Amino acid sequence: MPAKLNRVMDDVDVLVVGSGVAGLSVALGLVPHLRVAVVAKEGAGGGSTQLAQGGIAAAVGPGDSSAFHAADTMAAAAGLCDPLVAQDVTAEAAEAIALLSRLGVRFDQGALAREGGHGRARVVHAKGDATGAEVSRALLQAVRQAGVPMARGFLVDLLSSPGREATVGAVIWDGSRLREVGARTVVLATGGYGQLWARTTSPEACSGDGLAAALRAGAQVADLEFVQFHPTGMDFGTDPRPLATEALRGAGARLRGADGGFINDDPALDLAPRDVVSRAMARRMGELGAKYCYLDATPVGEAVLATHFPTFTATCQGVGLDPAKQWVPVAPTAHYTIGGVLTDSLGCTTVPGLMAVGEVASSGLHGANRLASNSLLEGAVIGRRAARLLLSTGGTAPPRPPARVNEVVEHLGAGGTRANQGGPRLDRARLRSQMELGAGVSRDGEGLQRLSRQLTLPVVALPFQPGWELANMVLLGRLVAASAARRCESRGAHWRADYPSSHPDWRVRQVLQLETNGEVAVGNLEVPQPVPVAPALARASS
Ligand code: SIN
Secondary structure: OOOOOOOOOOOEEEEEEOOOHHHHHHHHHHOOOOOEEEEEOOOOOOOOHHHOOOOEEOOOOOOOOHHHHHHHHHHHOOOOOOHHHHHHHHHOHHHHHHHHHHOOOOOOOOOOEOOOOOOOOOEEOEOOEOHHHHHHHHHHHHHHHOOOOEEEOEEEEEEEOHHHOOEEEEEEEOOOOEEEEEEEEEEEOOOOOHHHOOOEOOOOOOOOHHHHHHHHOOOOEEOOOOEEEEEEEEOOOOOOOOEOOOHHHHOOOEEEOOOOOEOOOOHHHHHOOHHHHHHHHHHHHHHHOOOOEEEEOHHHOHHHHHHHOHHHHHHHHHOOOOOOOOOEEEEEEEEEEOOEEEOOOOOEOOOOOEEEOHHHEEOOOOOOOOOOOOHHHHHHHHHHHHHHHHHHHOOOOOOOOOOOOOEEEEEHHHOOOOOOOOOOOEOHHHHHHHHHHHOOOOEOHHHHHHHHHHOOOOEOOOOHHHHHHHHHHHHHHHHHHHHHHHOOOOEOOEOEOOEOOOOHHHOEEEEEEEOOOOEEEEEEEEOOOOOOOOHHHHHHHO
C-alpha cells in the first residue's frame, strides 16, 4: 500500500461495495478467514435484489441438466454468451440453491416454474413473486450473525496505485465526510445503471457508480449497449416502476393496448422474448399516441393472484386498483443492464485488486439478452466463486486478461463545456428523458447522435452525492450512446430500426477503456465458439 494515503477507517483485506445477493455472497464466503467489510450507499439490502420478483434458475428438476440450462442461456443471448461462463454458472446453480437454503432462504416447495426462454421448468421461487426480498432477508441476517461490519456509504472513487496499476482501496462518502479505506481487494457489487432511463424498475441507487469508478480506475468495461427492457413495468407514476412479473403472463394475463384491443391476437406471442414484446407494445403506444398499455390479469383469478403474486397484488391495491377486476397500466421499462465491468466467471476484472460481481459486472453470461431468472443466480454463483478465489490467494485478486482496444470512440474532455450562456443544462431528469428517447426500446443512428449532443450540454452543479451520481450517469450515458451507435445491427436487446437484422461480423462484444487523457478506446472481443451440444441433448431441451 502507498504510505501517503491518509486512512481514517480500519483497513480490511476485502471491501465489498453493495449489499445485494452478489456482494453478500462474497462477504459470507470470506468470513472468518479474511477481514471483510460491506458498504452500500442505500444501506443494507436496499438495492435491486430485494425487488426481484422472478426466481432463481437451476437445473434441479427431473430430467433437467446444467447443459440444457447452459444451452437455453446461450440461445437467449443471441450469439454473445461466453459458453465457458455459462457452463461454470449453470454447473454450480443447484449448489447455490442448496447453500441459500442452508443460509435460511425459505424457497417455495412444489412445482418449479417454467419461464420464457427456458426449455424446462427450472425456476425456484420464494414466497411467490417475493424471491428477491426473501433472499435479501436471509443473507442480511446471515451476514449480521457472522459479524461482518456493514455501513451506509457512497463509493466516490477507487484508490489506485501510481499508474493505475492496481486498486488499493476506496474513497467513501459517509454522508458528512470522505473516508479512505485501504483494501487488498475491492469487490464492486453496486448494481447496474438502470436509473439512466426515465422508465426503469431499477431503484434510485442504480446510477452506475461502481461501473463509472471502475472506468476511472482503468478497468475495461463491456456490452454497455445491451439493456433489457421488460414489457410490464407498472405505470403508477412512481420511480422506480414496480415490476409486474412475466410469470403473470405465464399464468394467463394478457396485454392490451390503451384502446382495449389485444397487443397480440395469439396469447403465446405475449410471452415472446422481452425485446419482441416490448417493441410490439411500443409500436401500439405510438399508433395510439398512448403512454402505456394494459396488463389484463383478470384471467389469472383472485385466488392465484393472492397466493402466487402477493407482491403484484399488494402494489396494485396500494394505488386503489383491484387486479382481479381491473386492468393495470404497464409500459416497456428498462429492467436489467447487461453491460458492466469486464470480468471472468470468478469476478476478476482487468485491474489487479478489483473484482466485480452481479449486475455491475459483464461476465459474458447474458450476452446480448439475459435469460429470465439468471441474474440472482449469477450473483449467488459468481459471488461464491469470487470468495473461493480470494480465500485461495489470501485476499488478493489477480487480473483477467484485457481485450485489445484500438479505436477512439469518445473524448470525454469534449463534454460539459459547450458554450450555451443561459441555455439548457443537463440535470438528472433531462438526462433520463433523453436516454429514454435516444437509447430506448428502439434506436437509430440519428436519435443516438442527438442523444450524444444532449449529453455534452453543461451539467448542473450539484454538491456531494447528487453531483457525483450525475457525473457518473453522464459518463455512462455517453458511453451507452457511443456503443449503441457503433453497433450497426440489431441483436438481442439492442434494436436498431435503421439496421433491423443481425450481422455475423458483429458477433463480438464491444470493450471500452477510459484512458487518463479522457479518450475512450474501444475494441471488439471475440466470443468463444459454443461447444456443440449433442443433437439428442438439444432436442430434449427444446
Ligand atoms: C420477471 O419476473 O418478469 C423478471 C425476472 C427476471 O428479470 O429475471
